[in-house]
Amino acid sequence: MEFIPLIALGLILYVLFSSFKMVRERSAHIVERLGSYNRILHPGLNFVIPFLDKVSKQINLKIQQMEVQIETKTKDNVFVKLQASVHVQVMDTKVKEAYYELDNPYNQISSYIFDVVRAEVPKMDLDDVFARKDDIATAVRMELAEHMEKYGYRIVKTLITDIDPDQLVKDSMNRINAARRNKEAIAEDAEGRKISKIKDAEAEKESKRLQGEGVAEQRLAIIKGFADSVEDFSNTLSDVSPSEIMQFVLLTQHYDTVKEIGEKNASILVPYSPGTLSGLQQQIMEGTQLSDNLNKLKISSLEEEAIKKAEKKH
Known part of the structure; x- marks a missing residue:
């Protein structure tokens, strides 16, 4: 008794x-009194009647993630596996429906995902499946939202996280991509060589142009030097004809050149006749005349420019 x-x-x-x-x-928790639904227990401290009230297991109101893998076939007859990720949440206002309506809600959601994906993917080629995976995810979300909200489940977000074609198809795609990239690399390399050759040709063209100008100026300077020498002789020796002066200058230049060549050990002199200088004399005389004409043209051009400037000022 104690x-x-x-x-x-x-x-x-x-x-x-x-x-x-x-x-x-x-x-949240569901309270059943004598086997019938009574109320929902919300976060915090709640009172229940022992022996009469039965409290259900915890109902998670957080966002939960489901991973579903679906195998299907594309429009171009390629078997492909898609990984779908669905974010699901029990609605605060429909905890009762979420607890009582569906025995296994996640199997039900998976069935809807299978149904939508297998309806959408066969309409697309494999390339379109990769390009339009967001459209597939949107179709899944809309279909799930339409059917699952009445059962107390909200579809927060749907993603197609992976698309895995058959291994043979992946190998073929890799070979195609490798060939395409190799083709692009060859084209880029050829374009680079083309640009390099164009630049080299332009540089060679410019070099030859400058060399030509240099040779022309050098020859013009030589001709002018001969012309000045002839003019100096004419002023000093008035009784000597220009032809004789030219012959004298040429002969002097000729022997100076022969002397300079003879000082080099590797030089070989071939016998010749000084009389062959007559042709060179004729060329120099023509060059002298050309130099005079060029000087006259330059002077005339300068005079015209001076006249134009004077007219503009007036």
């Missing part, structure tokens, strides 16, 4: 502690 008070105290404490239920944040 244990009765202890038993009674223990029973009272059990009933007291059983009367309170602590619910965590972002979760």
Whole structure:
């Protein structure tokens, strides 16, 4: 009999502690009284009647992620595996429906995903599946939202995270991509060589132009030097004809050149007649005349420019 008070105290404490239920944040519990739905317990401290009220297991109100893999065939008869990721959340206002309506909600959601993906992908070629995976995800989300909201589930987001074609198809795609990139590399390399050759040709063209101008100026300077020498002789020796002066200058230049060549050990002199200088004399005389004509043209051009400037000022 002495244990009765202890038993009674223990029973009272059990009933007291059983009367309170602590619910965590972002979760809920269903209370059934005598087997029937009674109410929903929300986050915080809640009171229940022991022995009459039965509290269900925790219902998670956080966003949960589902991963579903679907195998299907594209329009161009390529077997492909798609990985779909669906973010699902039990709606705060429909906890009762989420608990009672579906026995296994995630199997039901997976069935809808299979149905939508296998309806959309066969309409597309393999390349379109890669390019339009967001469209497939949108179609899945809209279909799930339409059917699952009435059961208390909200579809937050849907993603197609992976597209995996058959291995033979992947090998073929890799070979095609490698060939395309190799073709582009060859084209770029050829274009680079083309540009390089064009630049080299332009540089050679410019070099030859400058060399030609240099040779022309050098010859013009030589001719002018001969012309000045002839003019100096004419002023000094008035009784000597220009032809004789030219012959003298040529002969002097000729022997100076022969002397300079003879000082080099590697030089070989071939016998010749000084009389062959007559042809060179004729060329120099023609060059002298050309130099005079060029000087006259330059002077005339300068005079015309001076006249034009004077007219503009007036």
